[in-house]
Amino acid sequence: MPFNTALTRALGIKIPVVQGGMQWVGYAEMAAAVSNAGGLGLLTALTQPTPEDLRKEIRRCKTMTSKPFGVNLTLLPAMVPPDYPAYARVIIEEGIKIVETAGNSPGPVIKQLKAANIIILHKCTTIRHAQSAVKLGVDFLSIDGFECAGHVGESDITNFILLSKARQTLKVPFIASGGFADGQGLAAALALGAEGINMGTRFMATVEAPIHQNIKQAIVDADEHDTELVLRKWRNTSRLFSNKVAKEAVRIEKADTTGDFGKSGIGAVVSGKRGREVFINGDKDYGVWTAGQVIGLINDVPTCEALLTRIEKEAVETLSKASALYAPESKL
Numbered sequence: 001m002p003f004n005t006a007l008t009r010a011l012g013i014k015i016p017v018v019q020g021g022m023q024w025v026g027y028a029e030m031a032a033a034v035s036n037a038g039g040l041g042l043l044t045a046l047t048q049p050t051p052e053d054l055r056k057e058i059r060r061c062k063t064m065t066s067k068p069f070g071v072n073l074t075l076l077p078a079m080v081p082p083d084y085p086a087y088a089r090v091i092i093e094e095g096i097k098i099v100e101t102a103g104n105s106p107g108p109v110i111k112q113l114k115a116a117n118i119i120i121l122h123k124c125t126t127i128r129h130a131q132s133a134v135k136l137g138v139d140f141l142s143i144d145g146f147e148c149a150g151h152v153g154e155s156d157i158t159n160f161i162l163l164s165k166a167r168q169t170l171k172v173p174f175i176a177s178g179g180f181a182d183g184q185g186l187a188a189a190l191a192l193g194a195e196g197i198n199m200g201t202r203f204m205a206t207v208e209a210p211i212h213q214n215i216k217q218a219i220v221d222a223d224e225h226d227t228e229l230v231l232r233k234w235r236n237t238s239r240l241f242s243n244k245v246a247k248e249a250v251r252i253e254k255a256d257t258t259g260d261f262g263k264s265g266i267g268a269v270v271s272g273k274r275g276r277e278v279f280i281n282g283d284k285d286y287g288v289w290t291a292g293q294v295i296g297l298i299n300d301v302p303t304c305e306a307l308l309t310r311i312e313k314e315a316v317e318t319l320s321k322a323s324a325l326y327a328p329e330s331k332l
């Protein structure tokens with residue numbers, strides 16, 4: 001019996017699992033593999049240096065899957081912001097039907113995409129931001145708990161609270177993001193009121209993830225303590241894999257007395273360019289890279305097909321086991 005949730009119905013997918021946008025990982029190989037396995041794969045727009053490169057990547061992905069896939073568009077503070085309207089225009093022109101938005105001030109981009117009838121999953125880490133996104137007309141919220149990889153926000157609320165708060169307060173369907181790796185997690189998210197889950201780190205440790213094997217192995221070898229939080233002082237807190245460089249960033253941030261990002265010297269240490277190299281050269285200590293606490297639950301490197309089939313089976317077993325825990329008195 002296939003899943004039947006607001007997410008599977010709206011997106012036309014079989015298993016209510018989304019592969020979240022991942023900088024330097026969200027290429028066509030990744031998105032197509034997840035979509036072919038019955039979930040929703042997402043290309044990461046800003047992994048492509050220009051909007052025209054994104055167009056090429058979307059076209060490449062179309063040759064790799066006939067299933068629905070989407071694009072993540074992340075709006076982060078930058079000295080020179082990327083040309084977001086141009087990225088959004090390419091997404092529209094290429095006929096993409098689903099976009100994951102994330103980050104600050106998404107209003108103009110959401111307006112542009114909604115005018116083209118695109119389904120928007122907006123990812124955020126607080127209910128307040130979720131409510132603002134509802135006002136902008138998004139179709140789904142992706143509620144990203146403090147466990148998650150990457151930008152965790154500044155309020156440190158984990159999914160046990162966030163998801164129930166979302167259920168209690170949001171008038172728009174939501175999915176659960178951060179800390180998910182298996183079908184038991186999917187079943188728990190559905191029980192808390194979500195329509196599905198979003199996973200990042202788990203998909204890095206798959207056969208098709210276009211990153212070096214050493215990094216997949218580093219994820220398998222790590223446990224749930226092996227992440228670091230950096231940049232809290234600059235209200236841009238990020239959860240990173242705990243390696244030599246991330247530890248150095250923590251040390252610099254603690255030692256800094258200026259409060260000035262430029263003067264602190266941390267910028268060079270947390271540079272995204274070196275992080276990108278890590279995925280290519282396989283040296284896990286070459287730069288900082290993003291990972292969530294869920295690394296403690298990842299023990300293998302399956303294909304996306306094997307992973308999603310397993311998640312589906314575990315979720316169905318968990319849901320039916322849970323329903324058997326209650327027997328009406330007449331049946332005792």
Ligand SMILES: Cc1cc2nc3c(=O)[nH]c(=O)nc-3n(C[C@H](O)[C@H](O)[C@H](O)COP(=O)(O)O)c2cc1C
Nearest residue numbers: 020021022023102148149178179199200201290292
């Ligand atoms: C390597 C990596 C890169 C990421 N880059 C982005 C990004 O560019 N934009 C974004 O919205 N989320 C990004 N994320 C966050 C994921 O989309 C997702 O929200 C998060 O991984 C969920 O937490 P989990 O890792 O516990 O599953 C990234 C995550 C990882 C692991």
